[in-house]
Amino acid sequence: MSDKLADMRFIRFLLYEVNKIEELLQYPYHEDHSRETFDMAIDAAYDLAREVFWPAFQEMDREGAVFDGSHVAAPKAMHEIWRQCKEGGWFAPNVCYDFGGQQFPLSILAVTSFLFSAGNSSAAMYVNGAWGAAHLIESFGNEDLKARYLQPLYGGEWGGTMALTEPDAGTSLGDITTTAVKAPDGDHYLIRGTKRFISSGDHDLAENIIHPVLVRLEGAPPGVKGISLVVVPKRRVNADGTLGEFNNVVTAGIEHKMGLRGQATATLMFGEQGECHGWLIGEPNKGLSYMFQLMNHARVFTGIQAVAGASAAYHCAVQYARERLQGREITNKDPLSPQIPIISHADVRRMLLQQKAFIEGALGMILFCAKVADRMQNTTDEEEKKTCNLLLETLTPCCKAHVSDEAFKSITAALQCFGGAGFCEEFPVAQLLRDNKVFSIYEGANGIQAMDLLGRKVPMEAGAAVRALMTEIGKNIAEASALEALKPLADKVQEVQNAVIDVTMHLGAIGMSGEVNLYICNATAYLAMFSQLVMGWQHLVQATAAQQALDAGADDADFYKAKLETARFYINTTMPHTLATAQVLKAVERTALDYPPDWF
Amino acid sequence: MKIVVLVKRVPDTASVFKVASDGRSVELDGLKFVMSPYDEHAVEEAIRLKEKMGAEVIVLSAGPPECKEVIRSALAMGADAGAHLLLPGDTGYASRGVAEALAVAAKTLEPDLILAGKQAVDDDAAQVPERVAELLDLPHASIVTRLECTATAVTVDCEVEGGQFTAELPLPALVTAQKGLNTPRYPTLPNIMKAKKKEIRELTLDKLGLSGDRLAAGMTVTAMALPRQQRLGKILDGDTAQRVKELVRALREDEKVL
Numbered sequence: 122m123s124d125k126l127a128d129m130r131f132i133r134f135l136l137y138e139v140n141k142i143e144e145l146l147q148y149p150y151h152e153d154h155s156r157e158t159f160d161m162a163i164d165a166a167y168d169l170a171r172e173v174f175w176p177a178f179q180e181m182d183r184e185g186a187v188f189d190g191s192h193v194a195a196p197k198a199m200h201e202i203w204r205q206c207k208e209g210g211w212f213a214p215n216v217c218y219d220f221g222g223q224q225f226p227l228s229i230l231a232v233t234s235f236l237f238s239a240g241n242s243s244a245a246m247y248v249n250g251a252w253g254a255a256h257l258i259e260s261f262g263n264e265d266l267k268a269r270y271l272q273p274l275y276g277g278e279w280g281g282t283m284a285l286t287e288p289d290a291g292t293s294l295g296d297i298t299t300t301a302v303k304a305p306d307g308d309h310y311l312i313r314g315t316k317r318f319i320s321s322g323d324h325d326l327a328e329n330i331i332h333p334v335l336v337r338l339e340g341a342p343p344g345v346k347g348i349s350l351v352v353v354p355k356r357r358v359n360a361d362g363t364l365g366e367f368n369n370v371v372t373a374g375i376e377h378k379m380g381l382r383g384q385a386t387a388t389l390m391f392g393e394q395g396e397c398h399g400w401l402i403g404e405p406n407k408g409l410s411y412m413f414q415l416m417n418h419a420r421v422f423t424g425i426q427a428v429a430g431a432s433a434a435y436h437c438a439v440q441y442a443r444e445r446l447q448g449r450e451i452t453n454k455d456p457l458s459p460q461i462p463i464i465s466h467a468d469v470r471r472m473l474l475q476q477k478a479f480i481e482g483a484l485g486m487i488l489f490c491a492k493v494a495d496r497m498q499n500t501t502d503e504e505e506k507k508t509c510n511l512l513l514e515t516l517t518p519c520c521k522a523h524v525s526d527e528a529f530k531s532i533t534a535a536l537q538c539f540g541g542a543g544f545c546e547e548f549p550v551a552q553l554l555r556d557n558k559v560f561s562i563y564e565g566a567n568g569i570q571a572m573d574l575l576g577r578k579v580p581m582e583a584g585a586a587v588r589a590l591m592t593e594i595g596k597n598i599a600e601a602s603a604l605e606a607l608k609p610l611a612d613k614v615q616e617v618q619n620a621v622i623d624v625t626m627h628l629g630a631i632g633m634s635g636e637v638n639l640y641i642c643n644a645t646a647y648l649a650m651f652s653q654l655v656m657g658w659q660h661l662v663q664a665t666a667a668q669q670a671l672d673a674g675a676d677d678a679d680f681y682k683a684k685l686e687t688a689r690f691y692i693n694t695t696m697p698h699t700l701a702t703a704q705v706l707k708a709v710e711r712t713a714l715d716y717p718p719d720w721f
Numbered sequence: 722m723k724i725v726v727l728v729k730r731v732p733d734t735a736s737v738f739k740v741a742s743d744g745r746s747v748e749l750d751g752l753k754f755v756m757s758p759y760d761e762h763a764v765e766e767a768i769r770l771k772e773k774m775g776a777e778v779i780v781l782s783a784g785p786p787e788c789k790e791v792i793r794s795a796l797a798m799g800a801d802a803g804a805h806l807l808l809p810g811d812t813g814y815a816s817r818g819v820a821e822a823l824a825v826a827a828k829t830l831e832p833d834l835i836l837a838g839k840q841a842v843d844d845d846a847a848q849v850p851e852r853v854a855e856l857l858d859l860p861h862a863s864i865v866t867r868l869e870c871t872a873t874a875v876t877v878d879c880e881v882e883g884g885q886f887t888a889e890l891p892l893p894a895l896v897t898a899q900k901g902l903n904t905p906r907y908p909t910l911p912n913i914m915k916a917k918k919k920e921i922r923e924l925t926l927d928k929l930g931l932s933g934d935r936l937a938a939g940m941t942v943t944a945m946a947l948p949r950q951q952r953l954g955k956i957l958d959g960d961t962a963q964r965v966k967e968l969v970r971a972l973r974e975d976e977k978v979l
């Protein structure tokens with residue numbers, strides 16, 4: 122196994138040279154920080170990822186989570202990972218001091234999540250689950266809920282989940298049937314229903330698990346407008362914070378999955394075998410909008426997981442390609458000459474470049490979003506906050522869907538570098554591929570993300586979200602164009618940007634005319650085109666920073682030169698395809714829309 | 722009780738190394754630097770002693786300004802304070818010169834116990850701590866895999882070729898850490914934040930009344946080369962019994978390691 126999971130030099134380049142996150146130090150929330158604390162945090166996370174998460178990666182897959190009919194045991198190695206994360210404060214890097222966090226920026230949290238996920242995504246999800254549950258309660262819960270739940274969740278004492286999906290309500294959350302009835306006595310609700318596919322849903326890593334659950338209150342309006350959010354602990358929590366009795370959250374089973382097997386993906390029955398108490402988070406019938414706030418984080422986190430897996434696979438592939446001897450230079454006809462490492466073959470380097478370019482573009486997109494989220498969280502300027510929000514709204518489906526779609530392809534290329542050995546479970550790439558598949562499915566399947574982008578984000582505030590992004594992209598294209606060496610690349614990205622705007626206007630007219638089905642039927646192609654523009658833009662921004670560093674006589678010139686070439690590779694090989702997709706979209710290809718179900 | 726830990730900033734051995742254009746040193750550009758891994762064991766042991774019996778742990782490092790990063794990571798593990806002896810240049814010091822400087826610096830910190838890694842993973846010289854001890858006239862023990870400490874003495878298991886021995890040293894003393902001694906802890910986020918506020922004392926050769934002349938004295942590097950890469954892997958044929966037999970034979974006769 123490779124002992125390299127990520128390129129830390131590149132991550133530092135993104136954080137400090139491209140995104141200039143030291144700008145965040147101006148905000149009071151981060152005033153105790155410095156580049157030094159950031160570096161120490163990401164270095165510590167990388168050490169943990171390599172030395173604690175990664176060695177358990179294959180083992181957790183082979184052992185899996187185990188259900189004995191009533192309880193779930195997490196894989197053995199997960200206990201040590203949990204302990205390390207708890208001791209290290211990794212359940213709450215960004216959280217405020219009052220709740221036990223260290224007030225790191227989200228940009229750093231994104232990197233540490235990336236590193237842990239590169240080491241072992243199943244494991245990272247247990248930790249992230251607790252963070253997510255706490256984040257919801259912190260954002261929308263009342264003081265009592267905060268007092269009871271936040272410290273133990275952020276401190277790694279308890280686990281957490283988010284429980285939306287039901288057997289008959291996956292994509293269509295408006296159809297959930299789990300109910301909450303106000304208890305005749307007390308401030309709680311009585312919960313009944315079944316949730317399915319709940320990540321970290323049950324395990325023995327912590328003495329309690331906190332489930333934020335989507336429910337319907339009695340008399341709630343049908344559909345998404347009648348969904349509320351309640352917090353349901355596995356064991357009730359007394360007013361003084363001590364644990365009370367079992368809350369009748371019963372595990373019916375866990376899934377046997379193609380990947381992420383170290384994860385306990387549970388079916389949970391609430392209140393089927395006795396009273397199950399839940400407490401309302403925020404106001405009635407606002408549950409879905411609360412959950413969406415967390416889901417935006419969760420979607421970006423899914424993209425992070427996806428590119429993290431691609432990063433681990435890429436570094437395995439590089440190592441293998443340097444070591445595996447096979448074949449000779451095409452021009453070498455001497456059969457007795459020694460065979461050469463496969464990395465000497467251009468086609469193998471093409472596969473490695475494809476991965477590297479994807480990873481660098483995707484990380485660029487994700488860390489751009491993280492910095493925007495940091496600004497949004499900290500700025501007092503309402504205009505800026507609004508712009509940040511618009512940028513995040515548009516980019517979130519790209520971070521989730523495009524990154525997970527392409528990560529899978531990237532790992533396919535990594536596996537291909539291994540030849541037959543890649544198909545065998547001895548090397549970790551096969552598992553990395555299996556693990557990665559679900560990222561295009563959960564947190565809203567990618568088809569749904571595409572509809573979210575085209576159906577909701579593009580028309581949002583009369584196109585303001587897309588405009589905000591295009592303005593940002595335009596600025597950077599102009600900056601790159603001013604550097605002679607980058608002008609050809611900038612022109613290509615510019616051409617694609619023009620095409621994207623053109624297609625968007627064209628589709629907009631169809632949408633305005635009321636032909637909603639026609640408008641949306643090529644959403645997936647639209648998301649691909651749109652995201653490739655974003656990736657091309659990110660490469661261009663990185664290339665600009667690299668060129669500037671070279672012009673300033675930077676020390677490690679090879680790093681910057683490699684960055685420039687990677688950007689060139691992405692832009693030259695992808696942008697023409699993007700233009701082709703734009704053509705398809707403009708032609709409003711409608712076969713799938715009209716094709717009768719009976720004909721299949 | 723006061724424990725001083727000697728730590729060295731070294732290139733991460735996972736880096737890709739190149740010989741610099743002078744042919745006599747390592748190209749430093751693009752290298753990532755870390756605390757020498759054996760020193761991490763020394764820091765860990767000091768923190769454990771602190772937790773067990775109460776002690777002040779001071780981490781001392783000599784070298785360029787960037788040594789502070791290594792000191793900070795020891796502080797993030799839980800050490801109390803740091804001391805940085807600024808040396809001119811980046812590399813090219815000789816063990817003797819550095820030991821002379823460190824001995825004077827360590828003495829100003831008045832340690833009851835000095836801990837260090839058994840060797841630094843850059844030059845692997847394994848000389849500096851022992852030289853420091855001799856210069857300070859302290860009893861010392863090297864390559865230690867177990868350590869127990871009282872207010873007046875330290876008992877250690879030392880690795881020696883083919884076995885180990887146990888020794889008791891009266892304090893003050895110096896001990897060098899081997900891998901098996903403990904498992905170094907990871908820096909925690911709360912400790913990273915605390916580390917920022919901990920003091921790092923600035924020491925200079927001037928302030929200690931030393932001159933830089935002796936740092937490199939007594940050693941001349943004439944050439945530097947990367948180790949030859951050889952693929953000596955060998956795959957054994959036959960069933961398991963045959964292969965084991967062949968393996969044992971090869972280890973005995975060809976490699977002469979058994």
Ligand SMILES: Cc1cc2nc3c(=O)[nH]c(=O)nc-3n(C[C@H](O)[C@H](O)[C@H](O)COP(=O)(O)OP(=O)(O)OC[C@H]3O[C@@H](n4cnc5c(N)ncnc54)[C@H](O)[C@@H]3O)c2cc1C
Nearest residue numbers: 283284285286291292318319320386563564565566568569
């Ligand atoms: C490993 C794993 C972990 C999970 N963890 C959690 C968790 O922690 N919490 C949680 O609540 N859920 C979790 N889920 C559930 C996950 O979010 C759902 O599987 C996902 O939302 C899709 O729902 P579904 O499986 O019911 O598929 P369906 O909704 O049945 O969708 C099937 C296919 O049809 C398409 N489709 C569905 N409706 C439409 C439509 N209206 N228009 C166009 N296309 C449509 C979808 O895109 C998809 O391709 C997890 C799932 C897995 C596999």
